[in-house]
Amino acid sequence: MAEQAGQIAVAVQGERTVAKKEKEKEREKKDKAANEPSKLKIGLSDLGATAFAQGFNEGWTYLIQEAGKWSVDGFMAQQNDYLQASVPSIGGLIWYLVELYGIGKAPPSAFKLGRMEAAKLMSNLGMAKFFQALRSRSADAKAALTKARAEAAQYQADNKAQADQLERMQTQLAELQKQQKAGGGGGR
Numbered sequence: 001m002a003e004q005a006g007q008i009a010v011a012v013q014g015e016r017t018v019a020k021k022e023k024e025k026e027r028e029k030k031d032k033a034a035n036e037p038s039k040l041k042i043g044l045s046d047l048g049a050t051a052f053a054q055g056f057n058e059g060w061t062y063l064i065q066e067a068g069k070w071s072v073d074g075f076m077a078q079q080n081d082y083l084q085a086s087v088p089s090i091g092g093l094i095w096y097l098v099e100l101y102g103i104g105k106a107p108p109s110a111f112k113l114g115r116m117e118a119a120k121l122m123s124n125l126g127m128a129k130f131f132q133a134l135r136s137r138s139a140d141a142k143a144a145l146t147k148a149r150a151e152a153a154q155y156q157a158d159n160k161a162q163a164d165q166l167e168r169m170q171t172q173l174a175e176l177q178k179q180q181k182a183g184g185g186g187g188r
Contacts, residue, residue, distance in 0.1 A: 089126025
């Protein structure tokens with residue numbers, strides 16, 4: 001009998017252990033599901049990240065424009081377009097690399113994904129402004145070069161016309177001097 005009681009106790013203990021293991025597995029599944037970001041959390045986080053990146057970019061642009069107005073002829077005024085692009089592009093890139101470095105083996109949280117999205121957007125907005133400034137400056141440089149060439153051609157044409165006129169006047173002066181010498185010295 002003692003032997004049967006021992007076997008029953010072992011069987012009951014085994015059932016409890018199996019039931020306990022199943023509960024732990026279910027709890028782990030629930031915890032894992034709770035840790036995985038939902039589509040709603042990801043979507044809201046991305047929208048927040050977009051708003052933050054755009055807001056930061058616009059705020060920085062406003063500050064640099066005001067600094068350029070204050071500077072008038074100084075560095076801030078002359079390099080305003082590049083300064084507007086510098087902090088968002090470089091800062092966003094560094095921020096993204098820091099966030100990327102911080103990712104572990106577990107899937108990132110929705111907030112982490114949102115921060116990464118904000119960093120990418122901020123960097124992309126800054127780079128877009130930087131390349132826009134390059135294109136604008138390139139177009140301005142081409143326009144200035146075209147204008148300078150046109151002015152140089154006009155000056156050259158004016159110089160040629162003046163040189164021709166000077167040559168005609170010198171020829172007329174030489175003829176007048178010959179006439180005066182041939183005429184005997186005129187009225188003196």
